[in-house]
Amino acid sequence: MRATFRGCDRPDLLAFDEVSRRLGLRTRLPVGRREVATVDIIGSVGRVADFDGCFRPRTRKLRKAIADRAADPTVIDLPISLLQVDHAYFVEDGHKRLSMAIAAGRKAVDADIHRFETELHLASGTTLASIRATGRERRFRRITGLAVAVPRRRFALSDPDDYMELEESVKAHTLDLSHAEGRLLEPEEGARHWYETVFEPVMKIIEPCGGDRLLASMTDADRFLLFRRGIDVSMGHDWSIPDRAIEVGTKNVQAGRGRGLRGRLGSPARISSRGIPLLPDEDDPPGTASDATVATDQADVRPS
Numbered sequence: 001m002r003a004t005f006r007g008c009d010r011p012d013l014l015a016f017d018e019v020s021r022r023l024g025l026r027t028r029l030p031v032g033r034r035e036v037a038t039v040d041i042i043g044s045v046g047r048v049a050d051f052d053g054c055f056r057p058r059t060r061k062l063r064k065a066i067a068d069r070a071a072d073p074t075v076i077d078l079p080i081s082l083l084q085v086d087h088a089y090f091v092e093d094g095h096k097r098l099s100m101a102i103a104a105g106r107k108a109v110d111a112d113i114h115r116f117e118t119e120l121h122l123a124s125g126t127t128l129a130s131i132r133a134t135g136r137e138r139r140f141r142r143i144t145g146l147a148v149a150v151p152r153r154r155f156a157l158s159d160p161d162d163y164m165e166l167e168e169s170v171k172a173h174t175l176d177l178s179h180a181e182g183r184l185l186e187p188e189e190g191a192r193h194w195y196e197t198v199f200e201p202v203m204k205i206i207e208p209c210g211g212d213r214l215l216a217s218m219t220d221a222d223r224f225l226l227f228r229r230g231i232d233v234s235m236g237h238d239w240s241i242p243d244r245a246i247e248v249g250t251k252n253v254q255a256g257r258g259r260g261l262r263g264r265l266g267s268p269a270r271i272s273s274r275g276i277p278l279l280p281d282e283d284d285p286p287g288t289a290s291d292a293t294v295a296t297d298q299a300d301v302r303p304s
Helices: 016-023 060-070 095-103 128-144 160-181 187-209 220-228 243-265 268-275
Strands: 028-037 041-044 080-085 088-093 108-116
Touching (some): 016 080, 016 088, 016 128, 060 095, 080 095, 088 108, 095 108, 128 187, 160 187, 187 220, 187 243
Parallel strands (some): 041 088
Antiparallel strands (some): 028 108, 080 088
16 A cells, blocks of 8 residues: 655654644644645654554554455545644544545545644644754743743754753853842843843854855854853953953854864764754744844853
8 A cells, every 4th residue: 555645755754742742732723624635644643653654554454454444435535633733734533544545546635623823834844853953942942031032033053952052141141130230130131131232243243254154054053152162251341242252252263164064063963953944933934943044142251
């Protein structure tokens, strides 16, 4: 039994439970019955191990069960149950019927649908790698307060593990600002100040080097971490970036250009992860979330 619908090249289905957890899906809303293109059904609720990415059964026992059901020609026309997340769908009930329909060449099926709202864009080409990277980025923005302070800014990183270092920068800056003002700031207050007085100025310092092929292949957050490496200088009294920090950071960037991406990021695994884009916001143009210029913030120098 071979899937015949056009454009199916997914090796595996996406697990709805993981997608829901990483993207923070909450309220389930009824939509009703409608026709759904099979190419837009990219995942499953609880049965990702039973079917491949094109809903072909993985075991002989399951293939036989589907063949037995196919003996009744009316079964294939029964509606299935789907969960909708933006433009992507996950099978809740009716995996065998969907497999039969795809094998029969059906390009669409009838489905009873429930929807989960999200501000992110998911579609037939969405990968689990992008969902995982987006989950890390969403957590970083939420914990630091950047999600509230600059909600339209995204912070893509070549290696999601680097969000810990970026988080430390924002939190350290917020703590320094709290001490300076003699009060405990809300995370979003410190995050906005970090964004305006640290990250954006660093981006402007690095900007003249932006035409370099290495820097062009890095995200803004990557560039920021490259700049701040080894800097242990406090911010000026007016929250300006000290000359010494600019000197060291500029040398870091120049040295990084000479070593290439491997020199900045280290292991081959970290280099290869650069190709994983974040999920864009639903109302953003394609590619916005993963562009090298998605986030122009400033570096809290120390930078924090």
